[in-house]
Amino acid sequence: MADSDGEYQANDGSDDEFGDHQVAPSNRTRGQAGAPSKGQRRAAWEDVTRTWEVLEENEDGTIKRIETAEAKKRARLMKDTTPLQRGIIRHLVLVLDMSFAMAEKDLLPNRHELTMAYTREFVREYFEQNPISQLGIIGMRDGVAVRISDMSGNPADHLEMLTDWVKKEPQGNPSLQNALEMCRGALFHAPSHGTREVLIVYGALMSSDPGDIHETISAVIKDRIRVSVVGISAQVAICAELCAKTNGGDGSSYSIALHEQHLRDLLLDVTTPPATRVTEQNNASLLMMGFPSRTMATGDTINYCACHNRPTREGYECTRCGSRVCRLPAECPGCSLTLILSTHLARSYHHLFPLRNWVDVPWSDAGRSTACYACLTPFPVYSRQLAEHAPVGLSESARYACEVCGNHFCIDCDLFAHEVLHNCPGCQSDTRGVPDGEADVDGTVLQTNGSASAMEIDS
Incomplete structure (x- = not known):
């Protein structure tokens, strides 16, 4: 009996009918005859996307799609990083x-x-x-x-x-x-x-x-x-x-x-x-905020928070009226003062100045780095096979460079810096242009001693 997935054989009929009914060869036939010719078309099912290969099972049995680092990198590169008023x-x-x-x-x-x-x-x-x-x-x-x-x-x-x-x-x-x-x-x-x-x-x-x-x-x-x-x-x-x-x-x-x-x-x-539209811009004005510190109740006493009326031993006292709240950020129930921490303000500020996208590093410039500047993960060494099979749209050398400091990073640190830190580790640790042995920044003195460094806070 003839193979059911083999080539179509026309017993009777003209050449035109044979051309109308001709189908692509099967995997087994193609494997025996070698690679298809240059002018031969590929079947549609050969280029199908296997969606089950990017799925995994959660602990509760549900299915979720795997987001690779490369896919998240491509999606972020499509976003505009122009600083806007927000x-x-x-x-x-x-x-x-x-x-x-x-x-x-x-x-x-x-x-x-x-x-x-x-x-x-x-x-x-x-x-x-x-x-x-x-x-x-x-x-x-x-x-x-x-x-x-x-x-x-x-x-x-x-x-x-x-x-x-x-x-x-x-x-x-x-x-x-x-x-x-x-x-x-x-x-x-x-x-x-x-x-x-x-x-x-x-x-x-x-x-x-x-x-x-x-x-x-x-x-x-x-x-x-x-x-x-x-x-x-x-x-x-x-x-x-x-x-x-x-x-x-x-x-x-x-x-x-x-x-x-x-x-x-x-x-x-x-x-x-x-982004703030021009017609919505208001005149510059001052906004009063309080930055309270975390305090503990003394001895065996228990205080009540003014926001939930619940007993608590720790909380934050309003810097204006002294009312106690259990969590920050919050609005003081007594005087309506906005109470936040300095870290909250810093996290909100990164939207105004987004971190610029890092550029791909070609193999010609990859020789000056052997490991990621942030996590010290070793970079791949140049080989002809890696150069010929580089992924489309990504760095061929698996290196990404910050245009400001010039350091090289891996793709994991690229995503972490843009999605979590919103700062470049190389730019934050850059001390170029500072005299050797001492760097005074915001009241701190950085004393370098070879490869080790110690930071002293001025009193």
């Missing part, structure tokens, strides 16, 4: 669709559970990137807007409130107008030096509104509130109009999620503060 004190209201449309299972396990999981991740990342900002969460179900968590700067409060809503089934119709009116009330007392933003995760194709939503949109524009929408279904005309009118005609703030990973990326992109 608002580092943000006031954001997250609106979640909890209507019947979120019960669909086109996103596994369903839209509601996936959105809740990504919302918890968004809350953590939002306060990691914007530690001195505020966040509130609102839900849409049964034709009304429900308040999930009030405007607060404590991520633990939001995560605790979200836990109670995870197990509730989505039901009813969403009301975009009611949600926008509640967002206006939550952002009404936001100070002028902070941004007013609304992020809506919308899964339905309709909105059950009690009145004219265009009047609400006009009120949102008057209150200088920016609205962004992440759609899970098809594009909705009223959402596109809402985003365009509240963002100065820019419709790029309305995006449709294509799959699970795309939905996560769209949500996490909002953690970066938006």
